[in-house]
């Protein structure tokens with residue numbers, strides 16, 4: 209069995225590579241735990257079911273943008289709130305999720321998502 213040494217070295221290399229996500233996360237100070245998000249400042253409900261919101265807000269925001277910019281259609285009927293609200297990223301979303309930093313960014317940073325919206329849209333908090 210003159211190959212045993214090579215096999216062991218091969219196995220060790222394999223283990224290091226296979227464990228990459230773990231030691232990379234540990235070295236980066238992340239333990240894989242989801243950060244705590246700040247609670248909404250207002251309301252019991254999101255504008256749609258909040259689990260659905262978590263999965264689909266990017267599409268909803270894209271629709272809002274297109275409807276406002278192309279069709280000047282600025283109002284949205286929310287079933288969960290039972291009211292009509294403005295289709296606005298800053299005035300509506302950040303109206304309840306008062307801290308972009310402790311809500312939107314905290315989740316996005318954790319998932320390494322970088323929306324380019326803030327190149328133009330301004331978080332009102334940044335001026336306080």
Ligand code: HEC
Nearest residue numbers: 246247248250251252253254255258261262265300301304
């Ligand atoms: C009337 C207040 C209100 C408005 C307006 C609002 N939200 Fe929410 N949202 C909530 C509440 C309340 C929750 C439930 C969790 C909580 O208490 O923070 C929630 C939950 C969420 C979640 C899920 C969070 C999680 O931990 O799973 C996301 C994502 C979200 N909202 C994004 C948005 C976006 C994007 C907008 C604008 C399109 C928006 N919300 C508008 C009140 C609001």
Ligand code: HEC
Nearest residue numbers: 262266269301302305311312315316319321322323324325
């Ligand atoms: C609980 C986690 C979570 C929270 C809180 C959250 N998001 Fe997201 N967001 C995501 C995920 C996941 C994606 C999608 C990543 C993908 O599919 O590429 C995303 C994507 C987006 C995108 C599309 C980005 C792109 O470049 O495609 C926008 C815009 C966005 N989020 C806005 C918001 C805003 C505004 C808030 C706060 C009001 C918010 N999100 C809060 C998880 C979250």
Ligand code: HEC
Nearest residue numbers: 269270272273276277295296297298323324325327328329
């Ligand atoms: C190049 C600059 C720019 C970028 C980048 C941008 N927007 Fe906008 N957005 C605008 C302008 C200008 C308006 C029109 C403002 C108005 O008429 O009220 C607008 C309007 C909107 C509106 C409706 C009005 C409001 O108050 O929010 C939404 C929703 C929106 N954008 C979402 C997004 C989202 C989501 C992203 C990122 C995925 C994004 N935008 C990226 C410039 C931009």
